[in-house]
Amino acid sequence: MITPQMTAFAVPDMPLVQPGDDLVALIMDALAAHDESLQDGDILVISSKIVSKSEDCFVDLYTVKPGAKALELAEKVNKDPRIVEMVLQESKSISRAVPGVLVVEHRLGFVSANAGIDQSNVDDSGHHILLLPIDPDASAAALRQGLQERLGVTVGIVISDTHGRPFRRGNVGVAIGIAGLPAVVDLRGEVDLFGREMLASVEGFGDLLASTAHLLCGETNEGRPVIVLRGVPVADVEHGLGADMNRDPAHDLYR
C-alpha cells in the first residue's frame, strides 16, 4: 500500500435526526454498532442539515406572514412568498433575483441560493422548511468538544452545505462551519520547485474537505450525513472559522 493514503467513509446507518437529538451520541452509537471508532486527526464532515434538525431550525410555513418586500420579490422570482420572507430574514442583501432564482448574501456572509433554506428531506408534513444553523462555527466547536470529552479523540469538524456557483455547472460542497482545522491555507511566500515565489496561492481547504465528503454523502437522501476523512494532510497553521471562507465583498469582482 502506498502512503500517505487518505480514506473516507460514511458513518453507517445514521438515524433520521430529530430536534433535540444529541449528534455526538448518534455518531458514537452508529460507529460502535459497526465496530468502528474515530482516531486522532480524523476529520468529520457533517451535513448542515442534521445540525439544523438537531438544533430545531425548522420553520412552519403556516406561521410565516410575508411582508410587502417578500410579496413583491416572490412575484418576480416565482416562489412561495412565505419562503421568500424567510430568505429575506436570513439575508443581508439580495445578490440576484430572476424568475426561479434568488441568490442572496446570507447573514453568515456567504452568497448562496435561497439563503440555504432547505425543503428537501426535511419532513413529511410538506409545510416545514429548515434554516441553516444559527452559528455553524459554534456548532462545529461543540461537536468537536463533545467527541473530545466522550471519546477522548481530537478531531476536526466541518459543517458542510451544498452550493451552486457562477461559471460552472453542478453543485459542490462548501464549509460553513469549522472547528480544529484551518479554513484557508495561505501558500503565498512559499517557493515552487524552481525557487519561484508563489504569489497568489491560497487553498480553499475547508471547501476541498466538504467537496470530498460530497462524493460519498450524495444529495438525494439524508442517509449519509456524516463522512469521516482519515489521513488528510493538514497544514500546521492556525485553526479557522467557516467565515474565513467568505471573500471580502470589497475584493470580490462578481457581486
Next chain:
Amino acid sequence: MITPQMTAFAVPDMPLVQPGDDLVALIMDALAAHDESLQDGDILVISSKIVSKSEDCFVDLYTVKPGAKALELAEKVNKDPRIVEMVLQESKSISRAVPGVLVVEHRLGFVSANAGIDQSNVDDSGHHILLLPIDPDASAAALRQGLQERLGVTVGIVISDTHGRPFRRGNVGVAIGIAGLPAVVDLRGEVDLFGREMLASVEGFGDLLASTAHLLCGETNEGRPVIVLRGVPVADVEHGLGADMNRDPAHDLYR
C-alpha cells in the same frame, strides 16, 4: 472496516515531466516501482500541468510580441505585456480586468484567471510559461485508452486545474478534461426521503473529484501530479466532457 470506503493516494515519485514524455509509461513505472497497480474503476486525477508539459505547451516569452490591445491591458492590470498577449490569444473574452487581476473566458469555455497560464513550477529558465493543453478531453481520452491497452484496466480520467472563484476565498480543483466518467450528474427528477421531487440538484461530479485530489497534490510543487481515487461511487449515467462543466453564459447571472 466500514464499506463503501473511498481511498486516495498519490502516484509516488513521479519524475519531472518533459516535452514528449509518455505519461502512461511514467505512471506505470512509478506504480510498479512501489508494487502498486491500478484497478478497474479507479479514477486518475492528473494535473493539467504535466499534460501540458508532455504536450510541449511551453511558450518562450522572448518570442512573444505583445500587440496594442495587450500593451494597453497590461498597463491596466500591471502585468507583463507578453503574458497578457498570450492570455488574450488563449481567450474568447475578458471577464474582469483590474490592477493585479485578469479574468477571462478561456477558449475552452471556462472562466479563470490569466487563462490558466502557468508560471510556477514551469522550468528554471525564468522566461517560459505554460499554456493549458490544446484539448484536455482528447488528452484524457488518450491517457485512458493508453492505460486500457497497456495495463488492461478500465479507469476514469480527470485532467485538473486550479481555480479561484467568486464569493469564496481559496483555490479549489476543477475538471477541465474528462474521460470515462460523467462530468455533471443530474439528480433532478429523483425523489428525496419523503418523496419530494428534487427540483434543482445537479452535482458537479468532475469538480468534486478534482477537489478531492487537490487535498493530496498540493500546489507548491509538481511532486504529486497524479492522484488515484479508488471506490468513488459513480452514477451510472452517460460519460461526459470537461466542457460539460461550463455553465452556459446565457444561464450565468454573474458574467
